[in-house]
Amino acid sequence: MFLATIAYELSSAYWGRGLARQAVEAMIAELVAHYRVRSLSSVLKRGNFRSMRLLERLGFSLASPEQHVKHQVEPGELLMVREIQRI
Amino acid sequence: MRKTRANPRTPTPIECPEQIRALLTSLEISTDLIAARSLVLHPEAQELVVAAIGDDGREHMLTPAAAAKWREMSASALSGGVVIKIGSAFRSVDRQAEIIRAKLAEGLSLDAVLCVSAPPGYSEHHSGRAIDVTTDGGVAPLEPEFEKTRAFRWLSKNAGQFGFALSYPADNPYGYDYEPWHWCFSPTQV
Numbered sequence: 688m689f690l691a692t693i694a695y696e697l698s699s700a701y702w703g704r705g706l707a708r709q710a711v712e713a714m715i716a717e718l719v720a721h722y723r724v725r726s727l728s729s730v731l732k733r734g735n736f737r738s739m740r741l742l743e744r745l746g747f748s749l750a751s752p753e754q755h756v757k758h759q760v761e762p763g764e765l766l767m768v769r770e771i772q773r774i
Numbered sequence: 775m776r777k778t779r780a781n782p783r784t785p786t787p788i789e790c791p792e793q794i795r796a797l798l799t800s801l802e803i804s805t806d807l808i809a810a811r812s813l814v815l816h817p818e819a820q821e822l823v824v825a826a827i828g829d830d831g832r833e834h835m836l837t838p839a840a841a842a843k844w845r846e847m848s849a850s851a852l853s854g855g856v857v858i859k860i861g862s863a864f865r866s867v868d869r870q871a872e873i874i875r876a877k878l879a880e881g882l883s884l885d886a887v888l889c890v891s892a893p894p895g896y897s898e899h900h901s902g903r904a905i906d907v908t909t910d911g912g913v914a915p916l917e918p919e920f921e922k923t924r925a926f927r928w929l930s931k932n933a934g935q936f937g938f939a940l941s942y943p944a945d946n947p948y949g950y951d952y953e954p955w956h957w958c959f960s961p962t963q964v
Contacts, residue, residue, distance in 0.1 A: 712881040717886075719889060745880075771882070773951055
């Protein structure tokens with residue numbers, strides 16, 4: 688299983704149009720379909736509510752305290768995760 | 775020198791019942807894809823019995839023969855101090871279609887979904903002979919780490935005696951992930 692890290696940045700002139708969601712969705716689909724990525728994680732600044740909402744819409748949820756420790760998440764940051772269930 | 779390229783595999787038309795064909799169409803799964811991946815149709819089991827009841831109270835159904843062999847096998851494992859439990863057994867064609875719909879709704883592409891889930895009609899779980907095995911000791915279900923458990927080592931050594939075999943080893947021809955937890959009972963293998 689492979690680990691992928693992705694980051695995104697979008698000019699504020701283009702916010703609110705669902706572009707970031709589409710881009711991240713497309714990237715996730717590619718990673719799952721062609722790179723065997725099954726476990727996704729995302730680190731964001733506490734208080735970055737826009738990103739948090741986007742990640743929630745993409746099926747991510749807040750990681751457990753243990754996962755925060757395991758991923759060495761710094762104070763002031765949050766870890767959100769999504770597992771692609773094999774079924 | 776001129777390089778020659780292997781011909782892409784030409785899919786042969788597949789035969790499947792109307793119910794399955796309608797579901798595939800509604801999910802936009804092409805029958806070419808199924809032929810190209812050599813997926814096997816698994817009709818739903820006609821007779822099912824409760825093989826085990828999960829800690830959550832869920833009833834795991836298998837065919838009578840598979841259930842009997844499962845009980846023998848899990849008792850044998852336990853006598854050797856190894857816990858094997860059923861995490862999932864029979865699953866209907868309709869349930870499989872629901873699972874795929876839910877994943878598509880989460881924004882995954884069909885390509886991505888079909889790496890981890892079988893199209894409806896093509897999951898071994900329809901047959902009532904396939905099981906996803908879990909164990910104790912805090913190992914997450916349906917994860918490759920299952921391979922490192924005593925349960926997996928025990929199954930690798932002993933499951934064959936009970937007619938169970940690993941369905942999807944690493945690099946299996948169907949294009950599914952390696953699934954160390956997924957075992958299937960075939961009466962002919964006993």
